[in-house]
Amino acid sequence: SSSTGGDDATQGGTTSGGGSDAVLTIGMPNGTLSENQNPLAPTGSAAKSLGYAWVIYESLMQVNDLHPLDDPTPWLATAVDWNDDYTVATVTARDGVSWSDGEPFTAEDIAFTFNLLIDFPALNADFPEQLVSATADGSTATITFSRSEYVNQVKLDKTVIVPEHIWADVEDPVTYTDTEPVGTGPYLLDSWTPQAATLVPNPDYWGGEPQVAKLQYSSYNDNNALITALTTGEAQWGWTFIADYENVYIAQDPEHFHQAAGGGFGVDVLFLNNETKPFNDVAFRKALNMVVDRAQISQLAGSGVWPGITSVTGMPMPSGEDYLASEYAGEEYTVDVDGAKQLLTDAGYTWDGSGALLDPDGEKVSFELTNPAGWNDYLTALDLIRQAAEQLGAEASVVPANQDAWFNDIIPLGNFQASLHWTDGGATPWNMYSNMMDGAQYVPLGETASWNFGRYSNDEVTQALAEFAGASDDASRQAAIEVVQKHYVEDVPAMVIWARPSVAQYSTQNYTGFPSDEDPYANPQPTGPQAAQIVMKLTPTQD
Amino acid sequence: MRFVVRRGIFYLITAWAAVTINFVLPRLMPGDPVAALLAKSQGQIDSSAEDAIRLLFGLDQDASIWQQYVDYWGLLLHGNLGVSFMNFPTPVTEVIAQSLPWTVGLVGIATVISFTLGTLVGMGIGWRRGTWADGLLPATTFFSAVPYFWLGLIAIALFSVTLGWFPASGSYDRSMIPALTPEFAGSVIRYGTLPAFTIVLSSVSGWILGMRNMMVTVSSEDYVTVAQAKGLPERSVVVGYAARNAILPQMSSFTLALGFIVGGTLIMEMVFSYQGIGFLLYQAVGNHDYPLMQGCFLVITLAVLVANMAADVIYAVLDPRTRQEG
Amino acid sequence: MATTTTTAVTTTPTPDGAGTPAIRRRQRLLFLRNAKAMTGLVIIGVFAVLAVIGPWIAPMDPDALSSDVLSPPSAAHWLGTDHLGKDILSQIMVGTRGVMIVGFTAGILATVIGVLVGVTAGYIGGAGDEALSALSNVFLVIPQLPLIIVIAGQLPSAGGLTVAAVIAVTGWAWGARVLRAQTLSLRRRDFVEAARANGERTWRILTAEILPNLTAIIAAGFVGTVTFAVISQITLAFIGVTSVSDWNWGTILFWAQQNQALARGAWWWFAPAGLCIALLGMGLTLVNFGIDEFVNPRLRSTGLHARELRRRGIRPRIGFTPVVHEAEEGRR
Amino acid sequence: MTDVSAPSPVPGRTPAARPEVGSPAPLVLSAVGLRKHFPVRGMRTSAVVHAVDDVDLDLHRGEVVALVGESGSGKSTIARVLAHLMPATGGEIRLHGEPVVARRRRDFRRYVHRVQMIFQDPFASLNPIHPVRYTLSRSLRLHRGRMPRDEHERALHELLARVQLTPPELYVDKYPHELSGGQRQRVAIARALAADPEVLLADEPISMLDVSIRLGILNLLRDLRDRLDIAILYITHDIASARYFADRTVVLYAGRVVESGDSESVTQDPKHPYTQLLIGSAPDPDDLQARARGARGEAPSLVTPPPGCRFHPRCPFAVELCRTAVPPLTEVASGRRAACWGYPGDDADVPDGLARPTLGSMLDTYGARPGREEGADR
Amino acid sequence: MTATVSDRRPPAVPERTPVLEIENLSVDYGYDDDPAHVLRGVSLTLHRGEVLGLAGESGCGKSTLAYAATRLLPPPGLVTGGRVMFTDRDGSRSDVLALSDAELRAARWQDVAIVFQGAMNSLNPVFRVGRQIADGIRAHRSVGRREALDRAAELLEMVGISPDRLRDYPHQLSGGMRQRVMIAMALALEPQVLLMDEPTTALDVVMQRQIVEQIAELRERLGFAVVFITHDVSLLIEMADRIAIMYAGEIVEDAPAREIYQRPRHPYSSALLHSFPPLRGARRELSGIPGAPPNMAHLPTGCPFVPRCPHAADACRAGRPTLGPTAFAEAGRSVACTLHDGAREVPQELAQR
């Protein structure tokens, strides 16, 4: 009675005409899963990894990652108010919401959920050791933190709420698999198999009955299988990296197939080891920065999926526009080999007869670019950076590393010269900059660093980052971030290569209303609290 | 009796050694489940979650490896394989139970088909050696010489994407709930056809070759000539005399092959997104999911051991010469 | 001239008149007269040559980018280019060395281990045999590919030789098993007993009396292991477990697959490497046939003369000896 | 250039004419109470094959002892145990009266230096991948040590010449498959001779060969015995060849010695009923009369051998005594011993109340035929 | 259970009707351009009810002859000429080599049955012996399984094996029993010709005697003709009516058994029949046959026995002698030797009267 297989002819349209009873298949490349609907578990939850947790359970607010400074859309909470130093949040619960078993939703549930996080640190991935207490009073819940959570507001907004009347009896919510989930969301779990979870609309949903007749969350073993499913129309919504997506995906059905990118501050950074040759010399870092062609890398290595960074501040646009220091407005990266060479000459570099670059000590400049073997886009990017370095006469080589070794020894201990790594997303550029250059994260080479792998240390920056996180007014925050930007540009402690926005592919064959470049109302991926918001916007395609 | 006891002890020791290696191997891998999880998410999971997860998996307290080993055996003897990290908190046994039947079903049937087909064809060419049928051999070896994934991907590109005859991935229609209905069975068959077909294609030549060589060897045995001399119908000579004896070593390889089925064909499961234990194990390795890895290893190891024993038994059953001693 | 032979009582007839050196030479060359073996050898030979000189004769640097991105075969790029404009033909030529080195190193290593364990186990018997058999059984029951993944993942920057070593370590058990069974039967042969009765030392019996008689099995096992190693290596590279920066055919396929070569219609990126593997695999299999037919006298003569037989209308069958009346008069 | 049947250097000389009686040649190798049991592989525990039980055997210098008996009676087993290829279950092997314990390798090598074995099957006992040169060189090297090249070559040729593979150059580089059965058997013999052994254990050296080749080998062995004074244990099925070639004959039945004596009298006047049956069964175109006919029955199982005399189930003269007590090997005539209750002996051996059997002629029992046309050459 | 076999010769010696006539049979081994001509124009006639012995050196082609005559020669054997005429009880004649596959299948075992050398290898190791006897019967007679098994039991009993052995597997039987099972199997359809290729070689003399007697007794009763191949010349002389001596793919002498033993006419027969030591009577000097058998792939033009023949003359090298009457024109004897052409004087040891 539904969609399968690779032939789009039988998809949607013919089955239902208007499409109102067509299934919307959401695909994820997660392999085989076990039944686990726990929306709080940090790992192992099929509901979370496939994404259907977010249409069963709902978050307090809907945040648009693309425009993090926009006011969040009220969702289960009609309002979240912070005190001035961002240590206490007051959450107002929506009225008239009921759990799918009929019990009413109250602020008690909100307080209960946060207390769960306090009681079970294993569930508490977002605010480790920061949560102090959560109480409910009438229609509001008050959550107290031990420090300023300005940069973590989004995390609070995105916290999903579980019903107290059920979870209070759960002995160990960490290992609770929640096989009969009771949520407030627009959908109810209908059936579960290791390959797919099927959900049907919640007729009593507070936001009105959703229009998609059925959601089917399918799990594929790997990206390729998912890509095949997406290109054949078997899955209509999902996200994966599709090399040359224009041809591979969109061209299959240009009218219906779309790829949309969300914003956010997720970027991939070439960490440079600031404490070893050759990157201990700011001149060389700058020179390299000048010859790297980010547009080409984005196009060839990132297949155009990952937008190249244009702003010299490293911030992805348009998300970063609100934070951009005025002095860098409009300043864009350009490839300038001659300028770079000039810079090097000024700093005392020379070239030998064969054109090899010699540092001021007269040694040949050479370095290794390290990344785990098999990381296709990273390695291609490194390859292109290697070629760029060669334009300067520096000898670079791409060294594929063992993934585990990279994780455990190479990156945290600083055993590399240059390596690509991601940064935390976050709603502000703080995470991105902090991850790259926060002195608070500095540890000497050979010790385990959790960020700032390049060992950049600048008290001014450290100070500014701390200020940004703890400040209570926008002006001081802006001032602080501008300091950071300035040092990023001048010191080149690391090189942001491309942005890694949330990307999603979807087909409008049966339903329309997904976030698009024209209407970027939410992160387009199905795996996040925004899923509830998106499915509520979907309507059957009218042909 | 003594022989049986000796074999029994032999198998026990093998099992013990294999289980121990299975225990030690994952622990020799650098890295840990949490790092792997973070690596996989590439920024999707906040790095501050690391400690929470470590806590969750109980990786925060260190037990000596020896202690872990003793505990492991303790649990194992109670049939408890622990809890999977990857699919936390589902017990490993459940995770495996969910994949195993699919692997065993598909690969099993494919192996049986491949064996049957290969043996029949091998019987034919072995008997008619020197005719055109011999030309079939190099052709079939082509398919066993190409890497399986290559064959599988091309099959998908051809039969699923281009022609749309078969679904490209999955074990059955994802909108269905496993049940004993004809529709579901039909779906399982439809989804299994392409994977099974490629498995057969890539493995059949081994069976053909084995059977052919045995047929050639057996055909020159006197009893086959005697059967001809008796004027038996050709069919009964070929089947009852030549093939019946030629199949003996073939059967014991087949039994072993059945043991290896449980190991699944990782690549097949990968290429066809088929749920199965091979891919499960692969995922477990990638995620440093020690308990799941050990569980898979254990199941696979035991299956092969059992198959080994079955091969001993089958031989005894099929070959009366080994049955009796005196 | 008393240089003749009687094949009197043996059941496997040795061809008569192997006496003169010329005939003996012809017999040695028999292996080469086998069309299958010859084809196989030629294929392997070509790849072996490529492995040696490939990197020099490759038309370009396989890592060199060009502006011809993902272009189909053309005069400039005989096998087209990949997504970065790298020349695929060059990749294949340069990659041959990696494949061959890993394949043959693994083959040799696994064969050596297999021979050591299998032959020793079969010969010494008793507790030692049980122990060694258990050892090979353990290696047999441990799932191979995952084991390779675990081990390969464990070694930092798994290069070609490491991969070869890992494949060998996990792949010797089957050969050892077969060799053990064979040694077991050889051990009780009279010529081994005779050597013992003559006072030969054990190692000498093993190396001089038993091993040479296992050549065919060892050779076949070697060929099999090489095939297995090549496919394993390529599969490992393909699923990204080993380094994908050293060129071999698996790496080419890895990049092709990662970049959706098939979906983009870039068959020139996906097909040639696969066909090379198939060709090499077939070459090895053909040599294996050749060894088989060479060693097994029963397979030999018909195998050699199949075409000739068809021409003469002879169908060799068990139980129905062909009758040709060549110098005939009395046919009905 | 001869192949198979080089004429004996002492044509027509019969073994009986050897300097035997009176001063027996010195004893070289002897087995006392030799016993060999094989464990039975299979479900039943602790069952054994009683392949050889309580066998005494003496080999004297320059003497050929034939060991005859039906298939599976333990002949090869005795040879292998004597060659130390397998340990005995019980009993003792003595070389020049000294018990042999060849536990250590060096002892073993010293032993094989003096006692050499020729295997039953010339097609199996030569490694097909080694040429004659290798096989013999190894033997020379093992038993005579390292030699200068030309000396080694000379020794090689001398060895081949000794077994009449002449000219040696023609044979030295051949592979076993290029040799006829007779030639192979000679190479096997040459290998044994390289050790200059005192004892040669020849296990059915002729059974695989056709008549004309057989004769060549026998003549060769006889010549060796005469020239080198080697003691030879000659194992065979072919009683006629035992008569032709051996000085003494020992008859084995189901793992036990049932009769022994000089070959001529054992073959012409068998004492033990089994020997009678054996001789009577052998075809002889010159004497179609003396033939045991209609005898039925097979050798007993060696796992559960019959109690008493092992021949009793097939013996027409068996009485209760034969079924219960094992008959001792007693002297029944000068130089003849037989293990049969039917011959008078020490009555102390006979359990109370049981009577000895009365033997008749085996041939009478199994209907010898009235003569047909008498052979012209009788 | 004693000697009813007082005289092995069928009483009616004179009326010898042929049952199997092999005419000019030629066989090659090897499909290449250099085959071994293993049989070269062999002619041999087997008469109803007679025992024909076939003797000769190893590798002279005895087995080949037996298999070729029944078209059971394994590859790379090739029949290159000749006829094998079988005469049925009703007098109809047919050429075995010219039958179609179906006809041949139908004729096999009914007309000509064959007992191979190694009984262990001749029985299918995985079937019970009863079944193996029965399936031969059922292939030719439309009888039920039960009936066939009953007949098998009968046959076993006939060769002196207890019928409860029907359910045994071959390996459970001793060598002698297996050989007798083979004989029982061969007799299942009461064939007119029984070819036996070294049926007793692997057995010890006591067992050999039992089997030989069994065959003699059964032949007496059933009246089939036997071709008996063996190395054991003494046995052959004793049991055969007629003996054909082969050398290098040819029959060199064919004569009644006692005749050939006492008065051999061919130098090879003479040497062969005096190469075995006698069990009884005077010890005699044994000469053996010097030299080695020829290489079948490259035979000399003349008589193949020339290199080993004490009487070889130039005439022997010129052309191959054909089977013909002896110099003494004895009835029922033929020999292939130039000595009997009359051109030369027959040496004394070949001229006994």
Ligand SMILES: Nc1ncnc2c1ncn2[C@@H]1O[C@H](COP(=O)(O)OP(=O)(O)OP(=O)(O)O)[C@@H](O)[C@H]1O
């Ligand atoms: N290795 C062994 N294991 C078990 N039983 C054995 C072994 N070797 C021999 N036997 C048994 O011991 C008995 C004597 O065997 P042996 O080979 O000595 O007989 P034989 O007299 O040489 O016979 P043949 O004349 O056939 O060579 C037989 O019953 C045989 O089955």
Ligand SMILES: Nc1ncnc2c1ncn2[C@@H]1O[C@H](COP(=O)(O)OP(=O)(O)OP(=O)(O)O)[C@@H](O)[C@H]1O
């Ligand atoms: N497959 C073969 N290829 C080539 N020559 C063969 C083959 N089989 C047999 N021969 C040769 O054919 C000749 C006759 O063989 P056959 O088996 O008929 O001899 P035989 O007289 O039965 O010998 P035996 O007494 O040893 O059984 C031998 O010289 C043998 O070498």
Ligand SMILES: [Mg+2]
């Ligand atoms: Mg023996």
Ligand SMILES: [Mg+2]
């Ligand atoms: Mg023969």
